Amino acid sequence: MENKKEINKKKAGIVIGALSAVVAILVVTANFGVINTNEDVLEWHVIAEIDSLDPLGENDPGASTSGWLATFCLDYAETPATCLASNSTDGDYDTWGNVSGYVDTDDTDTDLKSEDPFYFVVRCCFNDTVQDGANFMGSRCRCTLTVSGDETISSLPMIGDATNASGGGIVSANGTGSMIWINFYWDDNNDGYRITDDGSLTWSILIEAKY
Numbered sequence: 001m002e003n004k005k006e007i008n009k010k011k012a013g014i015v016i017g018a019l020s021a022v023v024a025i026l027v028v029t030a031n032f033g034v035i036n037t038n039e040d041v042l043e044w045h046v047i048a049e050i051d052s053l054d055p056l057g058e059n060d061p062g063a064s065t066s067g068w069l070a071t072f073c074l075d076y077a078e079t080p081a082t083c084l085a086s087n088s089t090d091g092d093y094d095t096w097g098n099v100s101g102y103v104d105t106d107d108t109d110t111d112l113k114s115e116d117p118f119y120f121v122v123r124c125c126f127n128d129t130v131q132d133g134a135n136f137m138g139s140r141c142r143c144t145l146t147v148s149g150d151e152t153i154s155s156l157p158m159i160g161d162a163t164n165a166s167g168g169g170i171v172s173a174n175g176t177g178s179m180i181w182i183n184f185y186w187d188d189n190n191d192g193y194r195i196t197d198d199g200s201l202t203w204s205i206l207i208e209a210k211y
Contacts, residue, residue: 044142044208047126051204061125064178066209069123073101074185076117076192080170081163084121084183087172093123114199117192119167119185120145120153122205126160126180129211136180137161138171140210143184150199151188155206158184165189 047066061067074080075098083098093099101112112118122143130140138161147153160169160182167186174180186193195201 042140042210044210045129047124047207047209049204049206051202064127066126066129066207067124068205068207069125069181070102071120071122071203071205072099073112073118073193074099074121076119078119080119080121080168080183080185080187084170084185085172087181112195112201114197115194117194119187120147120193120203121186122184122207124182124184124207126182126209128178130180130209134175136174138169138174138180138182141169141180141182142208142210143169143182144206144208145184145186145203146205147193147201147203149201150195151193151201153186156186157206158186160184 048061048068050068050071060069070093072093074083078098093102100116100118122145124141124143126136126141128136130137132140139159141160142157143160144155144157145153146155156166158167158169160180161171162168163170165187166189167184170183170185172181172183
């Protein structure tokens with residue numbers, strides 16, 4: 001005949017085991033009932049790759065089409081967050097007195113004043129692939145700049161509605177004509193980028209949208 005203590009231990013073990021199973025089932029059932037949504041499931045898609053050897057000039061990607069508009073240098077005495085928030089009516093900044101090295105319609109071989117400090121600026125537009133409800137999301141827009149020559153920038157990306165010590169993205173118009181316009185800029189966080197006497201710069205940009 002089994003000892004009563006042993007029998008009680010077995011019963012206790014069975015009860016605890018049964019409770020553990022019930023708890024496990026409840027946990028699994030609870031997990032099955034949870035649906036998580038995470039913006040990280042969105043992926044970056046390449047919109048355009050442009051370099052200084054492409055004679056595209058002031059570019060119009062087309063109605064409701066994401067793409068590159070222009071590349072230019074903004075005087076380092078300016079405040080990008082304020083200056084670049086201004087939206088030119090025709091998207092053409094080459095008439096601004098504080099802009100140089102503007103990529104014009106003829107080609108991109110553009111002279112710069114030597115030792116004149118500037119911010120690199122790339123102007124882009126994005127269509128409703130970056131829209132969330134009624135809002136166009138600058139956070140889903142990205143531009144990466146690579147520069148070699150007198151200055152070097154190693155594939156540095158900027159997000160469309162954020163700034164940091166190295167630059168950022170300034171929204172100049174949002175939702176007008178089902179598009180968002182963003183001026184991305186790059187800052188050496190020191191005394192500005194510049195070109196030497198008879199120097200040269202070669203640049204390339206990668207434009208991406210997250211959807």
